[in-house]
Amino acid sequence: MTSLTVALSKGKLLPGTEALFRRCGLPFPDGDSRRLVVAAGELRFLFVKDADVPTYVEYGVADCGVAGRDVLLESGSDVLEPLDLGFGRCRLALAAPARAGFSPDRVSTARVATKYPRVTTGYFLGRGLAVEVVKLAGSVEIAPGLGLADCIVDVVETGRTLLENGLEVIETVAESSARLIVNRASYHARHPELQALLAQLRGATA
Amino acid sequence: MNGTHRLAQIPPGVQCFVGDEARRRRRVEETVVRVFEGWDYEEIIPPLFDYADVFAGEALAPKTYSFIGRDGSVLALRPDFTSLLAKIAAGRLRERATPLRLYYSGEVVRFEPPKAGRQSELHQMGLEHLGGDALGADAEVLAISAECLTAAGARDWVLALGHVGVFNGLVEGADLDAARLELLRERVEAKDPAGVRDALADCGLRREAAAAVERLTTLAGTPQVLLDAAPVFAFSAAATAALRELRAVVDTLAAAGLGERLAVDLGEVRGLDYYTGLVFRVFAPGLGFEVGGGGRYDGLLARFGRPLPAVGFMLGLDRLAVLLERQGTLAAAPAPAAETVAGPDLGHSLRLARERRASGARVRFGPGGTR
Numbered sequence: 001m002t003s004l005t006v007a008l009s010k011g012k013l014l015p016g017t018e019a020l021f022r023r024c025g026l027p028f029p030d031g032d033s034r035r036l037v038v039a040a041g042e043l044r045f046l047f048v049k050d051a052d053v054p055t056y057v058e059y060g061v062a063d064c065g066v067a068g069r070d071v072l073l074e075s076g077s078d079v080l081e082p083l084d085l086g087f088g089r090c091r092l093a094l095a096a097p098a099r100a101g102f103s104p105d106r107v108s109t110a111r112v113a114t115k116y117p118r119v120t121t122g123y124f125l126g127r128g129l130a131v132e133v134v135k136l137a138g139s140v141e142i143a144p145g146l147g148l149a150d151c152i153v154d155v156v157e158t159g160r161t162l163l164e165n166g167l168e169v170i171e172t173v174a175e176s177s178a179r180l181i182v183n184r185a186s187y188h189a190r191h192p193e194l195q196a197l198l199a200q201l202r203g204a205t206a
Numbered sequence: 207m208n209g210t211h212r213l214a215q216i217p218p219g220v221q222c223f224v225g226d227e228a229r230r231r232r233r234v235e236e237t238v239v240r241v242f243e244g245w246d247y248e249e250i251i252p253p254l255f256d257y258a259d260v261f262a263g264e265a266l267a268p269k270t271y272s273f274i275g276r277d278g279s280v281l282a283l284r285p286d287f288t289s290l291l292a293k294i295a296a297g298r299l300r301e302r303a304t305p306l307r308l309y310y311s312g313e314v315v316r317f318e319p320p321k322a323g324r325q326s327e328l329h330q331m332g333l334e335h336l337g338g339d340a341l342g343a344d345a346e347v348l349a350i351s352a353e354c355l356t357a358a359g360a361r362d363w364v365l366a367l368g369h370v371g372v373f374n375g376l377v378e379g380a381d382l383d384a385a386r387l388e389l390l391r392e393r394v395e396a397k398d399p400a401g402v403r404d405a406l407a408d409c410g411l412r413r414e415a416a417a418a419v420e421r422l423t424t425l426a427g428t429p430q431v432l433l434d435a436a437p438v439f440a441f442s443a444a445a446t447a448a449l450r451e452l453r454a455v456v457d458t459l460a461a462a463g464l465g466e467r468l469a470v471d472l473g474e475v476r477g478l479d480y481y482t483g484l485v486f487r488v489f490a491p492g493l494g495f496e497v498g499g500g501g502r503y504d505g506l507l508a509r510f511g512r513p514l515p516a517v518g519f520m521l522g523l524d525r526l527a528v529l530l531e532r533q534g535t536l537a538a539a540p541a542p543a544a545e546t547v548a549g550p551d552l553g554h555s556l557r558l559a560r561e562r563r564a565s566g567a568r569v570r571f572g573p574g575g576t577r
Contacts, residue, residue, distance in 0.1 A: 080398075188469045188471070191428075
């Protein structure tokens with residue numbers, strides 16, 4: 001049997017993931033390698049962009065991976081999410097200029113700047129509100145101040161970035177944390193190995 | 207976009223197979239169809255389109271290509287075969303004695319993003335067993351799907367079995383509206399215990415029932431799972447009955463020599479809204495997606511006026527071909543060499559070519575092209 005393949009993001013979840021794997025006594029690649037495919041112990045690791053982790057796992061190129069719930073929601077990937085790893089906690093929130101009295105139900109169509117167009121569209125339409133999503137790749141917080149949008153949907157951790165840009169949280173759209181995700185076919189076709197990995201991780205997050 | 211442009215461009219969702227690829231696909235299809243025939247199933251070639259109402263169902267409706275017919279009726283390109291076969295079994299084949307054993311092989315059209323060899327137009331090969339004894343029919347259909355995979359050359363595949371009666375039994379009496387139920391189902395399908403807990407918050411489900419629903423996310427693996435599950439579901443007569451049915455299927459298949467190929471997945475609750483009992487999916491290493499699947503749908507035929515218990519399954523030809531290719535078991539299928547028949551006298555050469563054809567040769571007529 002080939003080794004299990006684990007897809008990890010090179011982004012903000014990496015330190016938490018490495019700490020967790022080491023705490024569990026699981027293999028983890030050493031050093032600051034620039035290689036994107038690395039074998040360590042009985043595991044093989046893929047290092048990819050965080051938004052791509054669900055894709056690699058859904059297609060079964062990786063048997064499992066670690067992804068933020070926010071990224072998972074946005075990807076719409078059909079993967080298993082058996083374990084909340086507990087770190088990387090944040091929330092996706094709707095934020096607007098502070099003290100401006102913005103409320104999504106007071107405008108005919110809300111203009112929303114976001115890196116999460118799918119989540120944003122679903123959230124607004126699901127509540128019967130019209131929405132115009134302005135998709136951005138970053139620096140979303142500056143959009144309302146510059147007149148590009150009325151409000152934003154973005155990840156909020158401490159709220160400091162919002163404050164610095166004169167924004168306040170109006171509503172929480174979704175809570176997020178790091179999840180272990182598993183491919184559906186691998187779950188059955190590689191069941192014993194994956195269960196062993198799950199049990200080790202579960203022990204360390206309980 | 208102008209007209210000339212469209213003559214070169216292809217619409218998203220379509221694909222075409224040429225030469226070796228087409229022959230390999232055809233060979234896989236022939237292998238599977240031979241297995242269906244071997245189990246004495248009768249082929250049905252249903253129409254390409256029918257009234258859209260035939261395909262009613264929340265799961266398929268948003269993926270269906272429907273259009274208005276000349277007489278103003280709403281028609282749809284078939285998004286699946288099962289509804290059509292049910293309609294035919296209840297209509298044209300109304301007088302036939304049961305059980306009916308029917309199979310099909312052909313394209314369905316679904317609006318779906320392409321994934322793992324599947325485009326909007328996808329080729330399904332499947333069968334339906336209508337009006338038979340439930341346990342016998344379930345076991346037969348699973349044994350046939352197993353034989354199809356083996357005959358096609360797939361390796362290390364697994365049949366993952368579940369039963370919708372487990373989930374349905376557990377949430378009986380819960381105060382869940384359609385949206386919450388959908389969310390709950392989706393979280394069980396994702397094997398996300400925390401998500402299940404959230405979805406069940408304040409829905410009035412008894413504590414042991416809520417705990418049992420959460421356990422569905424981990425009750426998957428070898429058939430041993432059935433034994434682990436029994437005490438968890440003991441409080442629910444419906445869930446226990448479903449478990450007993452599933453266990454009878456598993457025991458029958460194990461006695462028939464297929465035990466090694468079985469997995470049990472009690473969190474298998476997704477699927478078309480018409481399943482009523484056994485549900486299963488085929489997984490294999492090399493393809494991240496299911497190769498096929500099926501289940502029992504005892505309510506569907508009543509819609510067409512002939513209530514009959516039924517079970518069926520299908521394999522996706524596109525998925526199966528990709529799987530075999532990845533597993534390295536899909537042999538190349540080069541065209542056999544042809545003999546060239548040519549000469550200055552066209553009529554004489556054509557006569558020769560016809561004679562060679564009559565004796566079964568593969569003939570290329572004429573001096574060939576510019577190649």
